[in-house]
Amino acid sequence: MARDDVVLEARGVSKSFGALAALADVSVAVRQGEVFSVIGPNGAGKSTLFNVIAGLYAPTAGEVLLRGASITGLAPEAINRRGLAKTFQITNVFPGISVFENVRVAAQGRTAVSGRLSSLWRLPDVEARVMDLLQAFGLDERRDELARNLSHGEQRYLEICLALATEPALLLLDEPTAGMTPGETRSATALIREIARARGLTLLLIEHDMSVVMEISDRIAVLHFGEKIAEGEPETIRSDPKVIEAYLGGVEA
Amino acid sequence: MSSAVSLRAAIVFAALLALPAAPFMSKFYLLLAFDCLLFGAVAMSLDLLMGYTGLVSFGHAAFFGLGAYATAVLLERGVLSLWLCLGLAIVLVGIYALVVSYFSTARRGIYFALLTLVFAEVVYTFFRYTQTFGGSDGIQGVPALEVLPGVAIDSPMRNYYLVVVYLALAYTACRVLVASHFGRVLVAIRENEDRARFLGYNVQRYKMAACMISALLTGVAGALYPGRSGFATPDLLLWTVSGEFLIMVMIGGLGTLAGPVIGGAFFILLQEKVSSYVDWYFIVVGLVLVVIVLFMPKGLLGLRWRATTSS
Numbered sequence: 237m238a239r240d241d242v243v244l245e246a247r248g249v250s251k252s253f254g255a256l257a258a259l260a261d262v263s264v265a266v267r268q269g270e271v272f273s274v275i276g277p278n279g280a281g282k283s284t285l286f287n288v289i290a291g292l293y294a295p296t297a298g299e300v301l302l303r304g305a306s307i308t309g310l311a312p313e314a315i316n317r318r319g320l321a322k323t324f325q326i327t328n329v330f331p332g333i334s335v336f337e338n339v340r341v342a343a344q345g346r347t348a349v350s351g352r353l354s355s356l357w358r359l360p361d362v363e364a365r366v367m368d369l370l371q372a373f374g375l376d377e378r379r380d381e382l383a384r385n386l387s388h389g390e391q392r393y394l395e396i397c398l399a400l401a402t403e404p405a406l407l408l409l410d411e412p413t414a415g416m417t418p419g420e421t422r423s424a425t426a427l428i429r430e431i432a433r434a435r436g437l438t439l440l441l442i443e444h445d446m447s448v449v450m451e452i453s454d455r456i457a458v459l460h461f462g463e464k465i466a467e468g469e470p471e472t473i474r475s476d477p478k479v480i481e482a483y484l485g486g487v488e489a
Numbered sequence: 490m491s492s493a494v495s496l497r498a499a500i501v502f503a504a505l506l507a508l509p510a511a512p513f514m515s516k517f518y519l520l521l522a523f524d525c526l527l528f529g530a531v532a533m534s535l536d537l538l539m540g541y542t543g544l545v546s547f548g549h550a551a552f553f554g555l556g557a558y559a560t561a562v563l564l565e566r567g568v569l570s571l572w573l574c575l576g577l578a579i580v581l582v583g584i585y586a587l588v589v590s591y592f593s594t595a596r597r598g599i600y601f602a603l604l605t606l607v608f609a610e611v612v613y614t615f616f617r618y619t620q621t622f623g624g625s626d627g628i629q630g631v632p633a634l635e636v637l638p639g640v641a642i643d644s645p646m647r648n649y650y651l652v653v654v655y656l657a658l659a660y661t662a663c664r665v666l667v668a669s670h671f672g673r674v675l676v677a678i679r680e681n682e683d684r685a686r687f688l689g690y691n692v693q694r695y696k697m698a699a700c701m702i703s704a705l706l707t708g709v710a711g712a713l714y715p716g717r718s719g720f721a722t723p724d725l726l727l728w729t730v731s732g733e734f735l736i737m738v739m740i741g742g743l744g745t746l747a748g749p750v751i752g753g754a755f756f757i758l759l760q761e762k763v764s765s766y767v768d769w770y771f772i773v774v775g776l777v778l779v780v781i782v783l784f785m786p787k788g789l790l791g792l793r794w795r796a797t798t799s800s
Contacts, residue, residue, distance in 0.1 A: 313689050313690055328681065328684045329681070330684065337673065337676075341677040344673065350670060358669055398688065
């Protein structure tokens with residue numbers, strides 16, 4: 237498992253909520269530059285896995301490594317500063333400030349001023365970076381609009397802009413196309429893929445839409461009742477009998 | 490935009506400097522103006538927490554009162570230097586605020602408000618029942634502060650100018666702060682603190698810093714109070730005083746800095762005017778506040794904005 241080009245590794249991660257085992261001994265390794273998707277029926281533990289990796293929950297057992305260093309049990313802000321950013325399934329932006337200010341507050345955290353005493357009186361200039369991101373997602377015309385006034389699709393893009401503005405090495409996307417129309421989903425998927433390539437980003441993705449997953453992913457892991465039942469390239473996964481059974485609801489006890 | 494704001498602020502402060510020259514400005518009105526500006530400055534400090542960070546403190550009277558006691562204790566013992574009094578106030582309020590903000594910011598929403606209240610009540614009880622500091626009478630009849638040895642701030646006029654200088658400095662500091670990297674993070678925390686964490690910000694540390702700055706500004710305002718009033722009493726620390734600070738911010742306009750200064754001045758004037766006619770002035774003051782909150786949800790400053798945008 238331990239390869240040099242592994243960006244993120246989860247080793248035997250388990251997470252229980254009381255008696256409920258949401259994740260049981262799940263291991264995944266995401267390599268530099270690839271698009272790795274986690275799929276599975278509702279309640280399979282996908283979001284729990286993301287929340288453990290991003291630091292919202294500490295795992296009950298197991299370990300998470302980011303670029304070879306353990307991030308197990310660290311707070312979300314510490315994990316973000318080590319190069320992991322996350323988007324949320326339910327849009328999670330700063331509703332009462334402008335689109336530009338949303339991305340600015342995300343981007344300024346990566347400047348030299350951030351965390352220093354001088355941040356009390358200085359405002360780093362991140363305009364170029366912010367506008368680059370807004371342009372990439374077609375939001376530059378909307379820069380002065382309050383985030384809450386954006387359409388659903390635009391808010392989904394803003395969500396991704398916020399994460400990208402923190403300059404991550406690894407981006408966790410939790411159903412980035414949730415609530416989008418099929419047309420929007422297609423263009424969003426193409427855009428995400430293109431931006432990830434241009435920036436040398438590694439993507440870890442949760443996605444419901446199978447056509448998106450098959451098109452965009454280099455490798456896929458399948459979760460079912462908190463366990464990983466398969467991992468491999470899209471073609472392998474598509475024909476895996478265990479996966480088909482999980483999705484078609486076999487008579488598994 | 491920001492230069493327009495600072496130009497407007499400069500005009501206002503020039504007017505404040507010229508105010509004592511107005512023919513109606515008696516000593517009484519100078520002291521009233523002192524109170525208006527001092528409590529306006531306190532409301533502005535509280536606005537950093539309420540309007541910008543989204544934290545409601547029910548314990549700001551403790552920061553104010555602690556600052557006042559710091560000065561009163563030194564003045565009573567013959568230490569007259571303004572700078573030593575401010576120094577002691579900053580140290581005491583700083584230590585107290587560090588403890589309060591550490592524990593309060595570990596909790597959110599109503600729990601933050603309740604923890605600030607509980608800590609403030611502890612400080613109130615301490616001064617109310619400690620005879621060293623005069624118990625319920627507090628410290629009375631203290632002499633005037635001195636800027637330099639022999640240069641006393643012993644007239645209403647000098648006290649007034651002291652508070653104008655303080656307000657100008659505090660306002661400038663707050664304006665710079667809310668426009669800074671730090672200020673933008675505070676607004677992000679107000680808008681969505683969970684998301685701010687996932688962008689790499691240690692939210693509790695930012696909240697603590699905001700509390701500390703707000704508390705220190707309030708404490709320094711408190712330290713200027715005994716020089717004008719000649720006393721520090723436990724009543725200054727009472728939770729109702731914290732409530733009045735909240736009301737000043739609300740009626741002035743959350744998240745505007747200038748609004749709460751106006752709110753503080755308005756509140757003091759209203760209280761003074763109504764109480765000079767009737768004993769039950771709290772009922773009148775209360776009704777006016779209800780009307781403002783109901784019909785001007787953005788406060789007095791919001792009213793002016795609406796007037797300018799509709800014209």
